[in-house]
Structure formats: C-alpha cells, structure tokens
Amino acid sequence: MLLQQIAKWCAAEVIVYVGCGERGNEMADVLAELSELADPRTGRRLAERTVIIANTSNMPMMAREASIYTGVTVAEYFRDMGYDAVVIADSTSRWAEALREFASRSGALPAEEGYPASLPSALAAFYERAGRVTTLGGRPASVTIIGAVSPPGGDTTEPVTAHTQRFVRGVWSLDRELAYARHYPAVAWAGSFSRDAEGLGQWYARHGDPEWGRRRARVTSVLAEADRLGDLAALVGTGSLPGHERVVLLAGRLLREGVLQQNALSANDAHCTAAKTAALIDAVLSVVDACEEAVRRGVIASEIEELDFAPLLRAADETPPDGADGVLARQEQMLDLVRGLR
Amino acid sequence: MTSPSGRSGLAALAVEYSDVEEMRGPLLVVRGVSGVGWDESAVLRIAGEGSGERHGVVLEVDHDLAVVQVLEGTEGLVPRDTSIVFSGEPARVPVGPGWLGRVCNGRGEPVDGGPPVTAAATAPVSGSPLNPTHRARPTDPVLTGISAIDALTTLVRGQKLPIFSVAGLPHLELAGQIAAQSSAGADPFSVVFAGMGLTHADADAVRDVLEERLAAGELLLLLNTADDPVIERILTPRIALTVAEHLAFELDRHVLVVLADMTSYAEALREVSSARGELPGRRAYPGYLYSDLATLYERCGRILGKVGSVTVLPVLTMPAGDITHPVPDLTGYITEGQVVLSPEVHARGIYPPVDPLASLSRLMRNGAGAGRTRDDHLPLAAQLLAALARARQVRELAEIVGDAALSATDRLYLEFVTTFEHGLLDQQSRERRAMEETLERCWRVAAVLPRRELTMLSKALLDAHLQRRG
Numbered sequence: 001m002l003l004q005q006i007a008k009w010c011a012a013e014v015i016v017y018v019g020c021g022e023r024g025n026e027m028a029d030v031l032a033e034l035s036e037l038a039d040p041r042t043g044r045r046l047a048e049r050t051v052i053i054a055n056t057s058n059m060p061m062m063a064r065e066a067s068i069y070t071g072v073t074v075a076e077y078f079r080d081m082g083y084d085a086v087v088i089a090d091s092t093s094r095w096a097e098a099l100r101e102f103a104s105r106s107g108a109l110p111a112e113e114g115y116p117a118s119l120p121s122a123l124a125a126f127y128e129r130a131g132r133v134t135t136l137g138g139r140p141a142s143v144t145i146i147g148a149v150s151p152p153g154g155d156t157t158e159p160v161t162a163h164t165q166r167f168v169r170g171v172w173s174l175d176r177e178l179a180y181a182r183h184y185p186a187v188a189w190a191g192s193f194s195r196d197a198e199g200l201g202q203w204y205a206r207h208g209d210p211e212w213g214r215r216r217a218r219v220t221s222v223l224a225e226a227d228r229l230g231d232l233a234a235l236v237g238t239g240s241l242p243g244h245e246r247v248v249l250l251a252g253r254l255l256r257e258g259v260l261q262q263n264a265l266s267a268n269d270a271h272c273t274a275a276k277t278a279a280l281i282d283a284v285l286s287v288v289d290a291c292e293e294a295v296r297r298g299v300i301a302s303e304i305e306e307l308d309f310a311p312l313l314r315a316a317d318e319t320p321p322d323g324a325d326g327v328l329a330r331q332e333q334m335l336d337l338v339r340g341l342r
Numbered sequence: 343m344t345s346p347s348g349r350s351g352l353a354a355l356a357v358e359y360s361d362v363e364e365m366r367g368p369l370l371v372v373r374g375v376s377g378v379g380w381d382e383s384a385v386l387r388i389a390g391e392g393s394g395e396r397h398g399v400v401l402e403v404d405h406d407l408a409v410v411q412v413l414e415g416t417e418g419l420v421p422r423d424t425s426i427v428f429s430g431e432p433a434r435v436p437v438g439p440g441w442l443g444r445v446c447n448g449r450g451e452p453v454d455g456g457p458p459v460t461a462a463a464t465a466p467v468s469g470s471p472l473n474p475t476h477r478a479r480p481t482d483p484v485l486t487g488i489s490a491i492d493a494l495t496t497l498v499r500g501q502k503l504p505i506f507s508v509a510g511l512p513h514l515e516l517a518g519q520i521a522a523q524s525s526a527g528a529d530p531f532s533v534v535f536a537g538m539g540l541t542h543a544d545a546d547a548v549r550d551v552l553e554e555r556l557a558a559g560e561l562l563l564l565l566n567t568a569d570d571p572v573i574e575r576i577l578t579p580r581i582a583l584t585v586a587e588h589l590a591f592e593l594d595r596h597v598l599v600v601l602a603d604m605t606s607y608a609e610a611l612r613e614v615s616s617a618r619g620e621l622p623g624r625r626a627y628p629g630y631l632y633s634d635l636a637t638l639y640e641r642c643g644r645i646l647g648k649v650g651s652v653t654v655l656p657v658l659t660m661p662a663g664d665i666t667h668p669v670p671d672l673t674g675y676i677t678e679g680q681v682v683l684s685p686e687v688h689a690r691g692i693y694p695p696v697d698p699l700a701s702l703s704r705l706m707r708n709g710a711g712a713g714r715t716r717d718d719h720l721p722l723a724a725q726l727l728a729a730l731a732r733a734r735q736v737r738e739l740a741e742i743v744g745d746a747a748l749s750a751t752d753r754l755y756l757e758f759v760t761t762f763e764h765g766l767l768d769q770q771s772r773e774r775r776a777m778e779e780t781l782e783r784c785w786r787v788a789a790v791l792p793r794r795e796l797t798m799l800s801k802a803l804l805d806a807h808l809q810r811r812g
Contacts (some may be wrong), residue, residue: 001704019474021636021675022474023502023640023676023677023678024472024474024477024640024643025477025479025480025500025501025502025642025643025678025705026678026704027474027477028474028477028478028479028480028643029479029705029708031474031475031477032478032479054474054475056471056472056474056636056640057632057633057636057640057675057676058471058633058636058637058640058641059471061630061633094675097632100629101629101630101632101633104620104621104623104629105629110621113624114621114623114624114629150675152666152671153665153666153671154666155666179702180699180700180727180731181727181728181731181732182724182727182728182731233739234735234738234739234742235742236743237739237742237743237747237748238749239747239749257797265707265720302749305749306751308794310794310797313797314797
C-alpha cells in the first residue's frame, strides 16, 4: 500500500514495479489501479510511464529469482536514455527465499538460517546497481532502488534484514504497534534512518527552504523526547509529570496525529507536498511553543491537554495537498485558543 | 487414479509394474519404469491379503526408478503382492454441481452412502497459475453475519483470509458458523468445506452445523479425520479448490472454500519431505513450504469477464500460540490479512474471541464502503480500531497506577472496551447479524467516547449518526 502510493507520487520519470512473489490479487489491484490512475505529473495515465514485472507466489521459484534482476535491468535501460528511474522491489525477502530454495535443492551447504553463503554479496550487488550517472549523451540520470523487506515474525536480526541494512543509504522501518493503531504510514521514527539527510538539507537550502534541516532536527528530537517520556509516563502516570514534560508528550502526539499520520484514502491527505509538510510542522511546533509559554504563565497542563486540537489535527485532511495557506489560518486559530488560556 | 469416477477401463490397457524395490513411510520406490512423468497419478493393485487398490502420485523419476507417494500410506503392503499402474497424466477429479450436497472423504470418495460423484468434465487437481493480468480485483463483501469480521475485517469475494488460532479456542465453531451462514447478498453462493486432520468429535460437530446447508445443496464437505491416512490430506485442499474453481468460473457462483486445519496439511507435507530425506528447513518443514502453500492459497480470486469468485478461508492452529511458527508466518505472507483469535478474549467469555487489533483484512477497502456495505463503514471501523489501541495503552497504565489515577477521558476508554466486547464482538454461535445491525452496534460503541476523541470521523458522519440519538 505504501509502496503503491510512493509509485504514484514519487518524482521519477519511469517507475519499474517488481512484484516478486506477490499476491495475485494485489498484483491485479496494482494493474487495475494503474490503468485508471491519472498521472499527477503529466495528466495522462500513470500506466504510460510504468513497467510492471508481475511475478506471483504460485509461479515457478526460478522466475521469482529472475524477476528482481529483470526489473533493475529495465530501469538501467531507461537510465541510459537519460531518465530518472525508480525500481520498487516488493519484496526482496521473497527473492532471498527463492535463492534459499534453489540452494537447498542444488545441495549447497546452508549458511545463516539456511540461506546460501552468497546471500550478502547477492544483496550488495543488487542494491549497488542504484546510482546517479551522466549518460554518454551528457544528460544526468539515475536509478533509485526501493526494496521491501519482510522479516519473518518481525525479527529484524534475520539475515536478509541485517545484510540489507548494511548496504543501503536509508531505511523506513514499519512498526507493528503503529500499524495496529492504524497509524498510516506506519514508518517508525525510531527505527528508520537516512544517511543522506545532510545532503538533502543542503539541496532544500539551495531550492528555497533553508529551514528544512533545522526543522527536521527539531521534529526528531521532540519525537525522541516524547517517546522517552511516554515510557516514563507509562510507569508513573501522566498526572505526576511536571507541566513542561506533559507539553512534550502532547507535542509528540500532535506531530504523530497531525503530521506523520496520513489518510491514504483521502484526496487531500494521500499526498502532501513538501511545502504543506513544512507548513504543518511549523504549525504544530508554534502551537507547542505557545503551550510551553502557557505553562510558564501558570496554566495547568491538563487544561491544555483537554483543549480541542481538532483544527490542527484535521488540517492535513481538510486542506488541499498544496494548501500551505489553509494550514497557516488554522495555526492562527489554534494559537489564539492557547493564548486565551488563563 | 484418485478420482471416484474410476479409470479402470483405461488402466486395464496400461503396463503394470511389479518390481517394487523399497517402501518407506508414505513412499514406494519402483524399478524398471519407462515413460513416467513427475506428478503423474498412479494406482496400486494389491493381490493376496488385504487386496484392493491404493492411490499414489509420482514425486520423482530417475532413470528407471520412480518414487511414488502413496496417499493411504504403505502400511501392510507386501512388495511382491503389489503392482503399479501409471495413468499417464496428473490426478484429475470430475467437476460439476454434482458435488454439492455431498459428504466425501479426503480423496473425494463419498462417505454419505450415496453413489460416486460423476460429471461430464474433469480437471487436474493441481490447477495452474493464473496470469495476473487476467485477474479482476476483488470487490464486494462476503457477508458472514459475524460482527467482528463484517465490521472490522470484512471478507471480500476473491480474498484469502486465514483464521489464526491456538489449540483450545473455538476456531472450528467459527469456521463452521461462517460456512453455514455466509452469503453474497442475492447472488448464487456455494461453500466447500475441507476438513483436514479433524478429530471425530470435531468432524461430527462440523457436520451438524452444516447439515442445513448440505441439505439445501449449497455445500460440499470433504472430511479427512485425524485417523485417516495422513498423506491423503495433501490431496484434500486441491480437490476442494478444483471443484470450487469450476463452480465459480464455469457456473458463475461465488464460492467460499474453508480449509481447516492447514497446520495438519503442513504436517503431512513435512512427513513426506522427511521420508524423502530432504534438507529440513525451519522446524523441519521443507524449504518449499512457502511455494507449496502459495499454490493453494493463490487459487482464490476473480477472473476478468467472469461473474463468480473463489474466496479462501484457511484455518490454522499456531502450535504453542507462536505466530512466528513457519505455517502461520508463511501463510501470513501469502494471504491478504488475518483474523487472529486470542485466548485472553476467550477467557473473558466472548465468542468469537477475535483480537481486533491483531486482525486485518488487506482488501477491506475494496469490499466495504459506499455502494458495497455503507458509506460510514470504513471510517467507523478505522476509528474503533484506533480507539481500541488507545484503550489498550490506558489499560496497561491502569494496571500500574490504578483506575483512580486515570483522567476522565481515559476512564471512558476503559468503558469503551467493555461496550465494544459485549455490544459488538460477542454473539451467539448460531446468530446471523445483518450488516445494518452490525454497523448500528458500531455506532453505539463509538458513542461511548466524547466527540472530540473521534478525530477519524468527519463532522458530517458524526452529525448524522450521533446527534440522532441525542
């Protein structure tokens, strides 16, 4: 689901979707959706710039192994023509299992959990095919690989997950607790990382948003702090925390529900532009600052907690995807409410 | 030949091999064969004591050696009295409406005292992979009449949705109830129930609850009991699915296939694997367990241009409640969600003991909502689940700090859980709830919380459904 949304909205010219050992119905879903979808970038059909390698789990095991390589090779072909191509490989765990099945049938000695000893090098060779190039014709082009890994039983120490993390530049780690709470997308802020955040900050600074790096740092620190206090609050109860700490907890909740959580089924909220994301975060952070200020003024924290934050929490859903102005209006509305507290 | 149609006329002309070299567990090795292919079905003819026929499938051929998997096992066979005839093709079963209303054993032979099932057409039991571009996306719900499933994990026509359970929970009752009372609205609907490794008591209970539907000619019951030959279970789900595919795609019916219990099936697979001396994978299950389960589960779905659908509902017990056990783990990768039964909910006396937070129907948005169930269904379900997640945190907190230290809102969340379990989840084992009633109950549960907590429901929905009750 998340991968399909990425396929729909990401800023790439060619999308190669590899359904590796995929469910037949999900493949049918992707195909049907693509043929209906208008491309948000060109206004034509999204299917026109998409390649789908459809391999379902009941097809022969060797076809599953080949499907991943087929996908990258197709993407490289478009890269060499000067396009930015994205390969979405769903899922590399199924691919690794095909390697394992083949290895056990050909009598290879099993290494970790029955996978062949060549698994890390096979993974590395696959992910290393991503990169930016200057084509022979002089155009900049790239292949980006997004691989899905589904660790059995959620065990992130199993070989495929562990080795994949060694070779990639960034990880979005989906969290079971968030998924249970129907927090979509269930990307956990704690388990995910990006080794390119600094470079991205510089890119945003060059493209008119110098605040990006600072904003990201503030959000990650607030979330981390809120998680830490959340654990503490689970032990001693929220009521016994001092006002400042309770505002941090509140800030974590506002960030989670107002910014990070999206509604994939809503026309407004399925996709959020960088500008709207920035506006949402600024809105939440400034409201949090106002709450801090209120606590310092002597307002009791529970009064702040019982406030109706709905205008802020619904901002993502009720303003259009590029509606930074609408968010600003709600920010003012919330700020007035908080400032009005005695 | 495994089909009840009988192929003895053909087989009489075929070569009979009698050089049986070895018998080991479910496997039989025969020497001197030629022109035999993998997956061919075979008939064993037994002379002397215990004379009669047994059935098998070729697993492997190497030069003039063939390994045959004997569905009834090799117990009591004497090599010199046994000869084998190969059919020249994979196992086939007759397909048609003649199966409906019948009770058969795991190999498709009637045990209800009726005549063998015959039909004009036959189909190979192994099926074949469907080209994904020919699939139609699943839409519209299968209404099970069970609130926990209809409201929160809607079963969609063409979906595969397993029930994960542990020993001692009423998963068979639930599967039986779903098989007995499911419907596809006004469209023609049939059920194929394949029981694998059921105890006699369970088998009787299943037969009881399905009696009515059986008599109405809407159901086929395949029963492999715990003391029936183990290897026969490998064939049972395949017969069920082959019959279901024909009913769905040739006869335009919506078919629900219940496979209970898949853990017993996987054990049969493991038994064959270890008899063949294969390298064991996790928990000694064969490395190809995933591929094998996929060939079963992936046979559900809809086909472009056809009316019918095959919906698969596998039931599996997780040994020692371990959801990372290979069978539930690999099943979860292939299927579109899961319904998880929980011993804690069962202990509180709730039937069906569904754990709504661990359960999920990935295709729910295709099968529910405006025009399918009701426009408020999806946001309402999402809101209930989010509130349950919050309530669970509150309960953990309450256990540490005590109820008295909770805020007023938090106490409402605790009340919400109680109303949810008794007002929505809990129902009688023969009670069939209409969709409308289920959704009304959902609103009654949501109304326990103050409006400001219901952030996932739009203002219009809240106004329409909450104001009305004042």
